[in-house]
Amino acid sequence: MDDTAARDTGRRGLLQAAATVPLLGGIGIAPAALAAEMGRSAKPLRAAFSNAGLQATWCAQGKSAAEYWGKLFNVDVTWFDGELNATRQRGAIDNMASQRWDFVAIQAFGIGTLAAPVRKMIDAGIPVIDLDTLIAPLDQLNVHSFLAPDNEFMGASVTEALMQAIRGEGTIIMTQGALGHTGAQGRARGFESVVKRYPKVEVLDTTPGDWDVTKVARIWDTHLTKYPKISAAYFHNDDMALAAYNVMRAKGRTDIKIGGCDAMPPALQAVLDGRMHATVRNPSCRIHGGAIMAGVAAVVAGEKTGEGGIPKHVITDGPVVTKDNAHGMAWMQKQFLI
């Protein structure tokens, strides 16, 4: 009993370490050592993963992270691509649900569209880990755990960085993601909560770009024609921010302070060379790698949800990235740590 308890405590301790901060690199825990301590499965486990769509760099990075951590933990990861399409992902999850898995992890592209096949897997006793976006409200679907960032925090923290850059005075535009996306809604709430504390800042526009870089380029053509003075711009993801930057550069308006979200490698480079002022990390590797750890713990150690086990909702925040920490962030992403 004592031995088991001690092992469990050690494992939980390491889980917490993995889920708190980008500390692993800093405190010198090598992923291989962590895997051994965590209780790597003796027999290969079969896991099915699906995220919104591998066309998105964030999702592709998550796939690489899941496969990397899967190898360390002896988990054979099978991927079902969501193809950034709700109906295609539903078909893929239907196919996933018709097969047998040790655990599965899913990021829904269309909220509410995957509930039926996911419920079928849960009823079959398969631990289902929800990634980044709610498959369905947590009180309606008994997922093993929900690993997601606090989008409101991300929106607020990068907006605060922009406010500091413009010294709390001027004009700002927010280009939102798709309005129905819970992530975009949270980021917008975070943005608004910060902006209202700065009375000398005027919000010029909040038109959604729907994550679509073509649409964003069109919107920003109009913004730059319509508004002679724009101090800062906050985008709900980096891809949109970089697309808008190209329009700004073409019109000679590179004085606008740009904030993004996700902190993917191209955005880190943009922060380093000054095209973007800041971004905030949405930790794809931590979320996807964390799902491997949560799944292995559920299958190998029988970890349950709730007290003493994994929380129903694990918040996986990342930091704001500026020139000061961009290099370190890039290194940690290469190691699939954040």
Next chain:
Amino acid sequence: MSTPVTTVMPDRDPLWSRLRAQLRNLAPFATLIALVALFSSLSPSFATWGNLANILQQVSITAIIAVGLTFVILCAEIDLSVASVANATGILLAFLTVQDASVNIANLPLPGGLSIPLALAGCLMLGAVTAFGVTRIGIPSFIMTLAMLQIGNGIGALLVRGQIAYTVPDLVTTLGSGSIGPVPWIVVVASTVLLTGHLVLTYTRFGRYVYMVGGNREAAEHSGVGVRAIIGAAMLISAACSGLAGMLGVAYFGSAQQNQFDNYLLDAISAVVVGGTSLFGGQGGIGNTIIGLLVLGVLNNGLDHVRMDSFLKILIRGLVLLLALVINVYAQRLRSHARAAG
């Protein structure tokens, strides 16, 4: 010396001619058999009753849309608005249904199942506008339905404003996501629509007129067929099928949101064409569409049962579709040559 020629050719010609004439139908069927055999040998989880039900359920919504589209394509027209009309109808249905308090949409809930006939009326109105544009104003169907695609998307966006609605009337929920024993209701509905479409095309005067209009429009006109009425009716049937698919789709997926059904446009066109119905009209039918649906369904499903690179799956899907289309065009050419020869 000349005897062998005169005796052998009559024996070979009819069989070869028959095969050539049927190549359009045989090729998709052979593709289907090959795919089933391939996936069955590669994955033990593929050839199971459970997975068959899965495939049928997955193609059901496409099937309902594809029935309407078959009528349109047989008339040598095209309807690019099927997915957006389906989306708009599904959203309209949810908009007219009482939603949970957490849903942040200023909707107009109606009592009972009143939202169902209103949503159907809505999609028929969109179909009527398309029919009017194509047959009365003379806008090419490609352009007219492209405009209707935008209108449908616009209606959907306006109603939900980026939010998501979850509830639809109980009847639609049952038909979209319920089952009779092991058989999902949506498969029953899709089968009924397919059967009705087949009966109409094969055994009614209207069905024959559809083939005439698509096969040779001028000849149909000279024969006294109301070409514009037939094309208009095909557009209405297409809108009605799309609307029905949209309503059931919302129940099947559990939510109504913008751009949800976008991929059904290409899926439905692919199903009709891969099955062997000619994009130039006048040839094909519901039987072909069923084979096309199964080819697509088996391909999409089977690739998920086989261990392979996720990025490769999309390419393989495209290559198989390309192969099917090449066979389709080749069959068309052989048939034309055969006709020209005599």
